[in-house]
Amino acid sequence: MSTFPVPLNLLADAQLALTQPTEYPPASLPVPNPTKSYWLHGESGVNPLASEGSEGPLTADADICVIGAGITGVSTAYHLSKLVRNPVRPLKVVILEARDFCSGATGRNGGHLTSRAFIDFHEYALKYGQEEAVKSMAIENHTINRIIDLIRADGVEDEVDLVVGGHISLVLTNEEMANAKADYEAAKAAGLDLSQVKWIDKDEMQSKLGTSFEGIYVPGHNLWPLKLVTHLFRSAQNEETKLTLHIHTRTPVTSIKSLDFQSTDPLARRWNIATSRGSISCSYVVHATNAYASHLLPHMHGPGGIIPTRGQVVGVRANVPVEELTRLSWTANADFEYWFPRPVKSESEHPLVILGGGREAVGPGFETYISDDSSLEPIVSKALRKYLPHLFPGKYAEDREPEMEWSGIMGFTAIGDPFVGPVGQGYEGQYICAGYSGHGMPKAFSCAEVVAQMILAEISGNPWSPPEWLPKRYLTWEKR
Ligand SMILES: Cc1cc2nc3c(=O)[nH]c(=O)nc-3n(C[C@H](O)[C@H](O)[C@H](O)COP(=O)(O)OP(=O)(O)OC[C@H]3O[C@@H](n4cnc5c(N)ncnc54)[C@H](O)[C@@H]3O)c2cc1C
Structure with a gap:
């Protein structure tokens, strides 16, 4: 197999980058000519x-x-x-x-509306105590339930392109699996309802979803933000x-x-x-x-405040119909990458897949202190083009150019x-x-x-x- 398109296990480095003193100036005003999402x-x-x-x-x-x-x-x-x-x-x-x-x-994000479910629970509990760890998950479930309830009550599921498709976190390394297991056990012991979580082994992932990595299934949604x-x-x-x-x-x-x-x-x-x-x-x-x-x-x-950090996203056409991809949304590599297929009008249609991430490929800055979303980072563009063909051989064409590509500015905090x-x-x-x-x-x-x-x-x-x-x-x- 060729080398992975992005470096792995860099979450701790990315978090460290947020804690370093900076010589960059405060954020600019939003630039007037952003990329088109x-x-x-x-x-x-x-x-x-x-x-x-x-x-x-x-x-x-x-x-x-x-x-x-x-x-x-x-x-x-x-x-x-x-x-x-x-x-x-x-x-x-x-x-x-x-x-x-x-x-x-x-207006430029990945379109996911999915809670952490239990990921990071162990770390939150160690740092802030169990009550705070439980609330860290509770706020996300509360938010999602309120949004879904109001969408349904107002009858706008189709208007906002709501997809209740479920979500898979791909587990790419042993380190990630060990962390996920520790989070799961700690969350379960704290009484969180994890009845919908499924651990999917490599064989099942390969036969059903076409990728050779293990996965964790959790409830998940996507929509048109x-x-x-x-x-x-x-x-x-x-x-x-x-x-x-x-x-x-x-x-x-x-x-x-x-x-x-x-x-x-x-x-x-x-x-x-x-x-x-x-x-x-x-x-x-x-x-x-x-x-x-x-x-x-x-x-x-x-x-000590909010650090503008540039993210990048592509819309790329899959090489197979949606029935071969499923309607699941995905994250991998500690959520650095995220993707899902857009809804289609017929089962035979090859969906547009929205894929974001790749900033860990850039090096030690991780795109921090950048508030300009009028341009793209070529290293990220290259990583994103290779990403899905690498993970799902045959389901994405290696030489297919994205139909759209854009950047957006996230607001990170050190904690x-x-x-x-x-x-x-x-x-x-x-x-x-x-x-x-x-x-x-x-x-x-x-x-x-x-x-x-x-x-x-x-x-x-x-x-x-x-x-x-x-x-x-x-x-x-x-x-x-
Ligand atoms: C590439 C990318 C992918 C992402 N993917 C996901 C995802 O899949 N799931 C997820 O949960 N989150 C994701 N996020 C994060 C998520 O999009 C943000 O957390 C969320 O949208 C923040 O919403 P907001 O309203 O606070 O900020 P924004 O949507 O950024 O709104 C802030 C607004 O303030 C305006 N503004 C700023 N300064 C001024 C000023 N001085 N005067 C007037 N207006 C001003 C800006 O123009 C902007 O419109 C992603 C973000 C990016 C950039």
């Missing part, structure tokens, strides 16, 4: 809100300004619209987005009696200044947000800027967990919800709910109490 450009008219609110007058005044129109920013507006009770007048919420609607990581976020936005906008929701796309926020205010009214205007098109006064600010957080919050730069909650002293009324370390789809919706709860509690003067599924260490004040 399948999710944003793969179908005509797929992004009806792309340029929403990008022309005409800018909203001058709002109760809450949310910066960023990815899954976090839009979910914050969604939860505000569902949670706000009997407001004296509808809350005025504005989303400000630097580029097109949902054109950050959410932009379409989900578009649906969330429209749902929030429908709650007219409780909330007026506006969005200004193509409106980068360049700075936030404190207003001179003396009031104890929680809805007094405290912040002035400067954008490329004018400024807005508001009472609350939500930084839903993920990888770009340190642009507006320079103290969030570096190993792997997001920042959720108030920004801190001197930033009263500002909240952050960001830094999912490349695994935001099963977290962002719920983290946004937490921030929406906190803001509404502050407005109503009631205390906020944490939901039982929230890991305590996600909270900003726990990180100081």
Whole structure:
């Protein structure tokens, strides 16, 4: 067999890279000319809100300004619209987005909506104790269940291309297998329901799925992330009696200044947000800027904050019909790589497979401190082209060029967990919800709910109490 297209067992090195002091500057604003992703450009008219609110007058005044129109920013507006009770007048919420609607990581990711199930449980339990380890899994299951429930309740399974296909983690090395077994045993001992997990040996993997590595089956989903976020936005906008929701796309926020205010009214205007098109006064600010957080919050730069990290993805046509590939989604090599076949109209169709990863092939930087998604890394491009033909001989053609290839910027943290909650002293009324370390789809919706709860509690003067599924260490004040 030829050499594996990417180096293996580099997770610890990648984590170490996140802890090193850096000479790079804070994140830039999102670049204005990003690569074109399948999710944003793969179908005509797929992004009806792309340029929403990008022309005409800018909203001058709002109760809450949310910066960023990815899954976090839009979910914050969604939860505000569902949670706000009997407001004296509808809350005025504005989303400000630097580029097109949902054109950050959410519009350029791998499309997976799958929980960790039990992976990393052992490490979490050792580092943070069993209760936190259980919550680390609970938040992901909670998020996925809530998203699936709302998709089904609203009858939009087809609209968002929801696939309930299951998921396989390929186990490529003995080290990975030993870690997975330790995680499984620890999670089982802690009482997690692992009844759907299946360990699949090499023979079965070869005969049924065409690859010679062992696999672990867990429940898993994939969908079209932009379409989900578009649906969330429209749902929030429908709650007219409780909330007026506006969005200004193509409106980068360049700075936030404190207003001179003396009031104890929680809805007094405290912040002035400067954008490329004018400024807005508001009472609350939500930084839903993920990888770009340190642009507006320079103290969030570096190993103690959020590190922009470039990921790369291809859409490549399989060499066989979908029935020979199955509808499973996959990850391998400690989740560095991830892929799944897009839904097809007929069983004989050769599906487009969305495959991301390959940044471990680049060397010690692992694409960290890069906030430019207008370009591609050639070493990653090469690794991705070789990847599936190597793992599934015959199912992918070695010389077939991808139909699309793009990059996107993830927000990594050194400890792997997001920042959720108030920004801190001197930033009263500002909240952050960001830094999912490349695994935001099963977290962002719920983290946004937490921030929406906190803001509404502050407005109503009631205390906020944490939901039982929230890991305590996600909270900003726990990180100081
Ligand atoms: C290549 C790639 C593959 C991935 N694959 C997966 C996967 O399969 N499964 C998974 O769970 N996760 C995956 N992720 C991670 C996941 O996509 C993210 O965790 C999630 O989308 C984060 O959502 P967000 O809304 O917080 O950030 P984003 O979607 O990045 O949204 C932030 C928004 O803020 C805007 N913004 C930033 N600064 C400013 C400013 N100053 N003014 C105005 N707007 C601003 C940006 O333009 C952007 O639209 C992947 C990410 C990438 C890049």
